[in-house]
Amino acid sequence: MAIMLGPMTAIRTTDLTKHYGKTTAVAGLSFDVEPGQVTGFLGPNGAGKSTTMRMILGLDHPSGGSALVDGTPYQELRHPLRKVGALLDAKAVHGGRSARNHLLAIAASNGIPAVRVEEVLEIVGLAAVARRRVGGFSLGMAQRLGIAAALLGDPEILIFDEPVNGLDPDGILWIRTLMRDLAAEGRTVFVSSHLMSEMAQTADHLIVIGKGRMIADTSVREFIGRSSQSYVRVRSPRLAEVAELVKVGELHADHLRVTGVSPLEIGTMTARAGLPLEELTYVKPSLEAAYMELTKDSLEYTS
Amino acid sequence: MIDVIRSEWIKMRSVRSTVWTLVGTVVLMLGFAALAGASNRSMAEGPVPGDAAVGGSLSGGLIAALTMAALGVLMISSEYRTEAIRVSLMAVPRRLTLLSAKIIVFTAVSLVVCLVASAGAIAVGLAIMQPPSVEAADVARSALGSALYLTACGLFGLGLGTLIRHTAGAIVSAIALMLVLPPLTTQLPGAWGATVSDYFTTNAGQLIVSNHANQSLGPWSGFAVYLAWVAVAMLAGAVLMRRRDA
Secondary structure, eight states, X not given: OOOOOOSOOSEEEEXXXXXXXXXXXXXXXXXXXXXXXXXEEEOOTTSSHHHHHHHHTTSSOOSEEEEEETTBOGGGOSSGGGTEEEESOTTOSOTTSBHHHHHHHHHXXXXXXXXXXXXXXXXXXXXXXXXXXXXXXXXXXXHHHHHHHHHTTOOSEEEEESTTTTOOHHHHHHHHHHHHHHHHTTOEEEXXXXXXXXXXHHOSEEEEEETTEEEEEEEHHHHHHHHOOOEEEEEOTTHHHHHHHHOSOEEOSSOEEEOSSOHHHHHHHHHHHTOOOSEEEEEOOOHHHHHHHHHGGGOSSOO | OHHHHHHHHHHHHTSHHHHHHHHHHHHHHHHHHHHHHHHHHHHSSSOOOHHHHHHHHTTTHHHHHHHHHHHHHHHHHHHHHHTHHHHHHHHOOOHHHHHHXXXXXXXXXXXXXXXXXXXXXXXXXXXXXXXXOOOHHHHHHHHHHHHHHHHHHHHHXXXXXXXXXXXXXXXXXXXXXXXXXXXHGGGOOHHHHHHHHHHSHHHHHTHHHHTOOOSSOOHHHHHHHHHHHHXXXXXXXXXXXXXXXX
């Protein structure tokens, strides 16, 4: 095969697919995650984010397609933790072990010296509780421990699954800053979230999925530019006539959506034509609203 | 591989359940030796013969087999219960390497602890029963046989834990296969039934402890048959571990 490969991307999935029986969790996802930036992996709960991450990390076997880390399947990395650090579920630790022993066991498996354990405990601020059993840790502390484990091998690639879930504002700010710093050092940071607002503040690039399918693969700037376009919502008992008058509107069942014309202009036009108005609203959608709009068709559970 | 073995050793020694299960095994072995010694001595008319004294000293092995099996189960099922198995497999994505390291660490720890427990039990038993004469070779062989048997029981547990992944399910299976079913197989009819019974798990495995033979197997061949049972559980577990999502 004469396929030209570009420079190695940090993470590359190609037509990645996962079925559980008749349910399709991930349906042919292809994307690249590049170094030196935070890539947000966004989608509603149940969209297939965690499954995708588990396949990248060699934990779940894809039903089809492939996931490569630095050009190699994860299972073939010799000391994987020196290349990839990941935090999937902070509570997935044996509660009876001390924080230090938990990290020592992980470090030993990849030939990472014990001094590095003390270093990462210091970095995440757990040095003082290193001898305590992790079963007694709060979620915030467990999260810090999980991040310590991810940083053990000083990896180029970091993968975090919903790292700010359940954290207090201090913890959220800490993780956000850490991710920004890691990316600024030239590392690849791939982080999932179901909150657009969270990603807007942290990520440079967005991969949005819903029901296991790709919805958008775009820079955050582009996404914001495209989706925060304002419009004017017009309602009238004689909506069809208003639509004809304004010309540039997009006619919906009970309202007209107009972009590029100010409310004053619309109001002036309809007043001159003697058309009554029920509503004339200038709408500037939030990023969250744009995201909801984008993913509304792919919600697994609709309330 | 050495790295992964070191990692598993740290994991094993850094949780209390391991330490308590091992201490429990030693206490059981010594306690039963004392009990059996006292009762043998009061029931026997005249001195207790040497080989009976050694055999009686190891009567705790019946229960210790289960504590070791439970320890074997926990060595992997505790990781599945907490999903820490994912952390382990991210560090060691080659699953059979991870399982092999667990087998090696468990075998080494178990052999040492069970040899100490068995030798200690024989010492306690002999001190109480005071047989007129004991063969030193007999004592050494029984202690070694008991340690091998108990370790094999633990590996049976590890295999079942890998296969079943749930602590309770794996321990119940271990009790059924090691304790409940073996005596029931003696009720099987005919020569065929007797052979099945002779080859059935601990019926075959215990021969190395008692140094007796049944109609089909001797001590070492019995132990080999028991190891085959362990290997079947372990291989089934290994195949599924490779194939299943973690």
